[in-house]
Amino acid sequence: MELKAFKYASNYIIQSQEEEIKRIALELHEGISQNLYSLSTGMEFLQSAMEDPALKQYANEMTELMKRTIQEVRLLSVELYPTTIDTLGLISAIKSYIKLFTSSFGIVVDLQTTGREMEISEGKSLAIFRSCQEALINIAKYADTSDAKLTILWGLNTLTIHIEDEGKGFELEEENSRNSFKGIAAMKQRMTNVGGECMLHSEIGRGTKVTLQLPVQD
Amino acid sequence: MECNRYEQEKMELNELFLLDCSELRENLSCDFTGVALQQQIGIDVNWPFVCGNRNEKYKHLLVRYGKGIAGKVIASGSPMTINSFPENILGKTTDYPIMIAEKLISAYAVPLFWEGKPKGALLIGYRSKHNFTTEEINTVRDGAKKVEALLPSYFCSN
Ligand SMILES: Nc1ncnc2c1ncn2[C@@H]1O[C@H](COP(=O)(O)OP(=O)(O)O)[C@@H](O)[C@H]1O
Numbered sequence: 001m002e003l004k005a006f007k008y009a010s011n012y013i014i015q016s017q018e019e020e021i022k023r024i025a026l027e028l029h030e031g032i033s034q035n036l037y038s039l040s041t042g043m044e045f046l047q048s049a050m051e052d053p054a055l056k057q058y059a060n061e062m063t064e065l066m067k068r069t070i071q072e073v074r075l076l077s078v079e080l081y082p083t084t085i086d087t088l089g090l091i092s093a094i095k096s097y098i099k100l101f102t103s104s105f106g107i108v109v110d111l112q113t114t115g116r117e118m119e120i121s122e123g124k125s126l127a128i129f130r131s132c133q134e135a136l137i138n139i140a141k142y143a144d145t146s147d148a149k150l151t152i153l154w155g156l157n158t159l160t161i162h163i164e165d166e167g168k169g170f171e172l173e174e175e176n177s178r179n180s181f182k183g184i185a186a187m188k189q190r191m192t193n194v195g196g197e198c199m200l201h202s203e204i205g206r207g208t209k210v211t212l213q214l215p216v217q218d
Numbered sequence: 219m220e221c222n223r224y225e226q227e228k229m230e231l232n233e234l235f236l237l238d239c240s241e242l243r244e245n246l247s248c249d250f251t252g253v254a255l256q257q258q259i260g261i262d263v264n265w266p267f268v269c270g271n272r273n274e275k276y277k278h279l280l281v282r283y284g285k286g287i288a289g290k291v292i293a294s295g296s297p298m299t300i301n302s303f304p305e306n307i308l309g310k311t312t313d314y315p316i317m318i319a320e321k322l323i324s325a326y327a328v329p330l331f332w333e334g335k336p337k338g339a340l341l342i343g344y345r346s347k348h349n350f351t352t353e354e355i356n357t358v359r360d361g362a363k364k365v366e367a368l369l370p371s372y373f374c375s376n
């Protein structure tokens with residue numbers, strides 16, 4: 001396939017997949033979650049009117065299961081898609097993902113932001129967000145460390161993001177030759193598709209640093 | 219039931235949980251033991267008591283209902299075994315935070331009941347492949363009974 005056609009196709013695949021994921025996440029977040037919430041409130045109301053202690057206890061258990069389900073649906077939707085990325089912005093989406101990440105993997109992320117957040121298109125925000133997600137999950141899976149650092153720098157014309165760890169590190173060449181670079185390749189492809197770049201640096205015993213760069217205008 | 223507890227008693231209770239964990243680890247010579255438990259207030263489940271941990275990650279972990287080994291054990295109320303993580307698991311590897319955080323390859327977990335409902339899980343794990351014997355399983359079940367005996371005090375103290 002021609003390079004241009006290939007780029008077009010990969011862009012299209014990513015986009016349609018993202019749209020589908022977004023649809024499901026929104027349905028979970030706005031449709032199902034809201035309904036469950038109403039059910040749970042209704043249940044508590046019914047429970048308060050019950051007199052039989054056994055029934056009351058049973059209703060209580062149901063309320064608890066309902067609350068758990070609401071929590072799980074909410075987490076699932078955060079995991080799937082940052083539904084607030086276009087309203088609250090990239091940083092807010094990254095922040096709520098980091099919370100979920102720490103509670104999922106026990107890794108504490110030191111987040112630092114400098115400069116003023118600029119408005120960028122949803123497609124660009126999403127490419128950054130997905131790349132951060134991939135880099136963080138790689139840290140959880142392979143770096144063998146309890147800490148990570150995420151730095152966001154809003155420059156005049158460029159947005160730069162570093163995702164770093166001081167963990168195991170790895171041999172770039174070796175992994176490359178084993179063709180086991182799927183996640184990293186996808187990250188690079190996503191960044192290129194939106195006119196940005198993704199760079200990787202790793203050293204055995206010292207850690208890994210992923211750098212994302214994206215041109216932005218005020 | 220009398221629900222007043224002092225800090226002193228709470229600390230003693232924590233030590234009793236930890237003692238059960240370390241006793242079990244010694245008896246089975248396993249690498250890791252941990253108690254996942256619903257918090258006294260609210261519905262969140264995490265890992266308040268562990269033994270043999272290789273880092274502090276467990277402190278931040280939230281057990282998700284129906285996910286991972288502890289989440290599944292609590293949701294179903296029945297035991298679960300993993301012999302060689304991440305082979306043949308249900309769901310993604312990242313659904314098993316305690317296995318990843320503690321680099322466990324095999325684990326066995328049983329539910330912990332309070333007032334007839336599963337409120338937590340007791341887990342033992344190895345950092346190598348392991349086939350759990352009936353004897354080991356019985357030892358864990360006895361351990362779970364000891365931990366369950368502490369739950370009335372745990373859920374009444376706050
Ligand atoms: N932060 C990191 N620390 C150590 N090794 C890493 C890190 N990120 C990636 N790797 C190594 O690079 C390989 C490729 O990563 P990736 O392309 O994301 O694929 P996958 O996550 O599907 O294995 C991993 O299998 C791992 O060996």
Ligand SMILES: [Mg+2]
Nearest residue numbers: 134138183184
């Ligand atoms: Mg990856």
